[in-house]
Amino acid sequence: MKICCIGAGYVGGPTMAVIALKAPDIQVTVVDMNAARIAAWNSDTLPIYEPGLDDVVKEARGRNLFFSTDVKATIAAADIIFVSVNTPTKTYGVGSGRAADLRYIESVARTIAEVSTTPKIIVEKSTIPVKTAETIQQILAANTSGAKFQVLSNPEFLAEGTAVPDLFNPDRVLIGGERTPEGDAAVETLVSVYARWVPRERIITTNLWSSELSKLVANAFLAQRISSINAISALCEATGADVDEVANAIGKDSRIGPKFLKASVGFGGSCFQKDILNLVYLCESFGLPEVAAYWNQVVSMNDYQKRRFSARILKSLFNTVADKRIAVFGFAFKKDTNDTRESAAINVVRDLLAEHANVVVYDPKVPAAEIMSDVLGKGETNPRLTVATSAYEAALDAHAIAIVTEWDEFKTLDYTKIFADMHKPASLFDGRNIVDLAKLRAIGFRAHGIGR
Ligand code: UDX
Ligand code: UDX
Ligand code: ADP
Numbered sequence: 001m002k003i004c005c006i007g008a009g010y011v012g013g014p015t016m017a018v019i020a021l022k023a024p025d026i027q028v029t030v031v032d033m034n035a036a037r038i039a040a041w042n043s044d045t046l047p048i049y050e051p052g053l054d055d056v057v058k059e060a061r062g063r064n065l066f067f068s069t070d071v072k073a074t075i076a077a078a079d080i081i082f083v084s085v086n087t088p089t090k091t092y093g094v095g096s097g098r099a100a101d102l103r104y105i106e107s108v109a110r111t112i113a114e115v116s117t118t119p120k121i122i123v124e125k126s127t128i129p130v131k132t133a134e135t136i137q138q139i140l141a142a143n144t145s146g147a148k149f150q151v152l153s154n155p156e157f158l159a160e161g162t163a164v165p166d167l168f169n170p171d172r173v174l175i176g177g178e179r180t181p182e183g184d185a186a187v188e189t190l191v192s193v194y195a196r197w198v199p200r201e202r203i204i205t206t207n208l209w210s211s212e213l214s215k216l217v218a219n220a221f222l223a224q225r226i227s228s229i230n231a232i233s234a235l236c237e238a239t240g241a242d243v244d245e246v247a248n249a250i251g252k253d254s255r256i257g258p259k260f261l262k263a264s265v266g267f268g269g270s271c272f273q274k275d276i277l278n279l280v281y282l283c284e285s286f287g288l289p290e291v292a293a294y295w296n297q298v299v300s301m302n303d304y305q306k307r308r309f310s311a312r313i314l315k316s317l318f319n320t321v322a323d324k325r326i327a328v329f330g331f332a333f334k335k336d337t338n339d340t341r342e343s344a345a346i347n348v349v350r351d352l353l354a355e356h357a358n359v360v361v362y363d364p365k366v367p368a369a370e371i372m373s374d375v376l377g378k379g380e381t382n383p384r385l386t387v388a389t390s391a392y393e394a395a396l397d398a399h400a401i402a403i404v405t406e407w408d409e410f411k412t413l414d415y416t417k418i419f420a421d422m423h424k425p426a427s428l429f430d431g432r433n434i435v436d437l438a439k440l441r442a443i444g445f446r447a448h449g450i451g452r
Contacts, residue, residue, distance in 0.1 A: 001026045003193075004078035006108050008032035008041055008067060010048055010163075010270070010339060011125055011156050012084030017056045018167040020065035022197040029066040029074045041067035049338040049365050052164035076115045080190065082154075083108055083136075084125040089274050098277040100129050109136045113143035121186045124153045127219075127271060129278055130212040133176075150186035152177045153208050155215035160269065161336030173203045176211020216279045220295055223272040225260040227301035233263040233451025234308065243451025244433055263451045265404055265431030266306040266344040268333030273299055273342050306344045309402075309450070310351035313429050316448065317400060321357035325423075327394035328352075330405025330432075331363035331371050338365040340374050344431070345404040349375050349385065352402075358384050362394040364407055392418060399423045406432035419443050 005016045008030045020028040032038050040047035046057060057065070068074055075081060085104040090096050105128060112122060122140075124133060133151045140149045153176035158166035173194045177187035187205050194203055206214070233243040243263040251258035267273075276299050283292035314321055333343035340346070345361070352359050353375070361371050368387035376382055388394035391410065395401055395418045403410055411434050419426055427446040430437065440447040 001080070001193075002078045003028045003080045003082065004074045005030045005082040005084055005125070006032075006071065006075070007082075007084035007086070007126070008034070008037050008047075009084060009086065010050075010160055011158070012082065013041060013046075013048060014050055014053055014056075014158065014163040015084070015125065015156060015167060016082070017053065017060060017065060018164065019193065020060040020063075021056050023193060024060075024064055026193065027064050027066070028060075029068055029078075031068050031071045031074045033069065033071060035069050038067045038069050049336075050160070050163045051336055056164060071111065072115045075112055075120075076117065078120065079118075080121045080123060080193070081112060082123045082125045084156075087126050087128055087274075089277060095281055098281040100127075100274070100278050102128070102132065102135065105132060105136065106139060109139040110143060112149075113140045113147075116144065116147040116149070119148040120150075121189060122149055122151045123190060124151070124212070125156055127155060127215050127275055127278075128212060129282055130209055130216070132212065133208045148182075150177065150182055151208070152186055152190055153211035153215075154190060155211060157215075157218065160339055161334055168197070170198060170202065173198050174206065174211050174214055175203065176206045176208040179207055216275045216282075219271050219275040220279050220298065222260055223267055223276055223302070224295075224298045226262075226264065226267045226272075227298045227305075229261045229263050230266065230305040230450075231301050233305075236451035241451075246451075263433060264305075264344070264406075265309045265348065265450065266302045268341070268343040268345075270339065270341040273302065306347040307351070309344070309429065309431055310348050312448065313352070313400060313402060313427075314355055316427055316429070316446065321352060321355045321399075323356065323358060324399040325358045325360060325397055326352055327388075327391070327398040327401045328359055328361045329363075329391055329394065329401060329403045329410050330407050331361050331366045331374075332405050332407075335405055335407045338367075338370075340366055340370060343374070343405075346374050348402060348404055348431075353382060353384055356384065358386075360386050360388050360394040360398065362388040362391050363405065364409060392421075396421050397423060398426075400427040400429065402429045402431060403434065404431050406434050410434060415440055415445070416443050419445060 005012045016028050016030045037047050087100045090099045090101040136151050175187050175190050177183040191203050236243040247261040250256050251261050276295055280292045280296045331345045332340055349359050371387050391413055425446050428440055430449045433449045437447040437449055
């Protein structure tokens with residue numbers, strides 16, 4: 001069996017590496033039109049940082065795992081084609097700012113139709129709006145020279161930073177297909193790939209539309225929990241309650257559960273905001289404005305939480321941060337990843353720059369060029385924004401520290417030394433509730449957390 005995966009990103013790369021590791025008899029080739037990205041996958045420095053991934057790639061690469069820019073030839077030779085291209089939020093035209101931009105999906109479907117001469121199973125891996133399979137089917141049907149296609153939905157539930165353990169031991173694998181004999185056969189083929197390491201009872205099969213929708217709904221429910229606890233964090237700050245104590249108390253109710261109740265500066269990442277906006281847009285297009293408004297509030301609350309954090313910094317620093325040096329610890333959207341898409345850090349840094357602060361960012365895994373272009377736009381510079389190579393360097397002569405990503409190393413810094421090197425009064429704003437505020441206050445910091 002030969003698998004081709006189109007798109008060598010955060011989803012396609014790790015997923016295919018694990019399939020290749022667990023299924024040595026299947027030849028897995030990941031293709032991407034971005035030659036630099038493919039070169040990085042073939043080098044010692046992989047293009048994405050993900051704990052455990054280096055070892056998986058080292059073992060499988062060259063054996064039955066390959067990375068290539070030859071998109072067409074790899075598609076032509078494959079039995080199963082995973083589509084893992086990006087589906088960003090549209091920035092123009094109808095649905096701008098909310099609908100998914102499906103042009104990469106469509107272009108892939110056209111390429112598949114053009115070069116295929118043998119039957120193919122096409123698997124949607126990218127998160128896509130419900131009914132995308134229909135779009136793909138129509139493009140294939142209109143352009144094929146006779147090859148037979150089955151389109152499946154197999155959404156990826158891995159979280160960045162834990163991609164390898166998530167793939168090794170998934171809560172479930174979801175496969176949606178057409179409820180026809182040909183559809184069922186295609187589903188069974190894909191089930192047989194995962195069944196090599198995933199217990200059969202964790203592989204769920206559904207119709208295509210349930211599978212496509214489940215991905216959006218899973219992310220909407222997860223994000224809703226964070227927005228719910230973040231909403232309560234504002235109330236905690238107003239009342240003297242401690243949000244971590246509240247989260248612990250409610251999480252003990254097994255109907256609520258303890259996970260995803262960590263109050264923060266706001267959720268980020270490539271999925272949550274995009275998928276909820278997608279869901280909202282979908283509801284509106286099906287004539288369900290009340291449902292759309294309900295889910296849209298999850299995103300509005302997240303925007304509020306990000307704004308609230310920078311506003312609190314401004315207020316605590318006597319309503320002016322102009323020309324004050326502010327150290328931002330962390331830039332990735334969460335720890336253990338170099339991904340910065342939709343990171344709350346981008347909003348926080350922009351808000352501070354708008355107040356004419358001198359912002360110094362330090363992140364252990366995000367390159368300086370990425371930080372600059374995320375905040376300012378590609379190729380732009382601003383003398384007020386600089387990047388440091390350590391937390392200590394960033395905090396030197398600063399008036400305040402803002403912890404925006406929960407990297408483990410920020411828990412064990414020598415805050416006594418950092419305090420000595422800062423302007424007084426020295427403030428610290430913990431946007432992730434990872435440091436001990438009482439200890440910092442004992443050192444002399446004015447220390448603030450989220451919801452406490
Ligand atoms: C609730 C809380 O569960 C309890 O912890 C608190 O002390 C008092 O309020 P109660 O109102 O008695 O208890 O019942 P509960 O089981 O929570 O159900 C409340 C309503 O939600 C019922 O109408 C129930 O039918 C409905 N419900 C519950 C659903 O519609 N779907 C569900 O999945 C669960
Ligand atoms: C998410 C889903 O978890 C995953 O199943 C899906 O396939 C893709 O989207 P990911 O975006 O990689 O994964 O990270 P996740 O761990 O879900 O965190 C998302 C954001 O929420 C991060 O910014 C994180 O810091 C934040 N978060 C998470 C909180 O603020 N509080 C929490 O309790 C949990
Ligand atoms: P994700 O987080 O969903 O994996 P990424 O942006 O990290 O998203 O990865 C998507 C990849 O898909 C990118 O590397 C991009 O170059 C690639 N891609 C997009 N369209 C095509 C295409 N038509 N052919 C090949 N690769 C593509």
